[in-house]
Amino acid sequence: xxxITHVNVWVHDQDEALAFYTEKxxxxxxxxxxxxxxxxxxxxxxxxxxxxEIALALMAxxxxxxxxxxxxxxxxxxxxxxxxxxxxxSTEDCQASYEELKGRGxxxxxxxxxxxxxxxxxxxxxxxxxxxxxxTTAA
Amino acid sequence: xxxxxxxxxxxxARDLIEARYRDPLDVGTLARAARLSPAHFSREFRRAFGxxxxxxxxTRRMERAAALLRNTDRSVAxxxxxxxxxxxxxxxxxxxxxxxxxxxxxxxxxPPASSRARVPTCVLRAWGRPRSSTFGEDSRTQPx
Numbered sequence: 008x009x010x011i012t013h014v015n016v017w018v019h020d021q022d023e024a025l026a027f028y029t030e031k032x033x034x035x036x037x038x039x040x041x042x043x044x045x046x047x048x049x050x051x052x053x054x055x056x057x058x059x060e061i062a063l064a065l066m067a068x069x070x071x072x073x074x075x076x077x078x079x080x081x082x083x084x085x086x087x088x089x090x091x092x093x094x095x096x097s098t099e100d101c102q103a104s105y106e107e108l109k110g111r112g113x114x115x116x117x118x119x120x121x122x123x124x125x126x127x128x129x130x131x132x133x134x135x136x137x138x139x140x141x142x143t144t145a146a
Numbered sequence: 147x148x149x150x151x152x153x154x155x156x157x158x159a160r161d162l163i164e165a166r167y168r169d170p171l172d173v174g175t176l177a178r179a180a181r182l183s184p185a186h187f188s189r190e191f192r193r194a195f196g197x198x199x200x201x202x203x204x205t206r207r208m209e210r211a212a213a214l215l216r217n218t219d220r221s222v223a224x225x226x227x228x229x230x231x232x233x234x235x236x237x238x239x240x241x242x243x244x245x246x247x248x249x250x251x252x253x254x255x256x257p258p259a260s261s262r263a264r265v266p267t268c269v270l271r272a273w274g275r276p277r278s279s280t281f282g283e284d285s286r287t288q289p290x
Contacts, residue, residue: 013266033165035210036228039218040263045273050263056164073272 019134024065031111093137101126101142155180168230208244215253222249
């Protein structure tokens, strides 16, 4: 059976993203390695302390030879427009998570609101990626 | 309604350690999470989990520090601060007591982080491909 280990998150600035996800969202640092043989590629991953097997790979938008300048610029713009897709986080208490993250200065696009499936809030990372915090109603 | 089992409150304090070991957690904060007075809390925590909250927090920080020494190329001081400790001296001492060697020796005894990094092969292939502009013979046949 397939499982998820890493999810790619494009970011404009890895240092900024790392500080955001660890200090404001509450994830922990997992990997931070710079590989000179790959043109200084930096492998940075963060994950929820309660889920050692899952991590977000905070990926800088690469230039050549991975992406040509035009594609890289477009990708950065798509991220800045919030159109690159995000991650769904779950919580036991959406309102409490909202207040905790809000208190640390996280930019929310939607306050916790009741949905058919539970309570749901939305926030952005500094690059513009849209993430959600969901408290699922007990089935 | 069944009353909440007393240990459930202690578990909340332990969960707080797991979630926030990187922050400067004190016994007062943990005791509040368990809804107990600090003195009572430490005793009850030990009764429930077999070690004091301080020991639990410190061993979690040591485990995380060891992982960061293996999986990152960050400095020992940086690793120390990242797991929530503020004194590199006492970090080194505690680490030595826990793992029988200094953080630097521990890192050296493990394969370098760059060789252990679980970077997907697709990334290695994409980032490792040389730029075509380094090959002179390509310049005339460039599509644009």
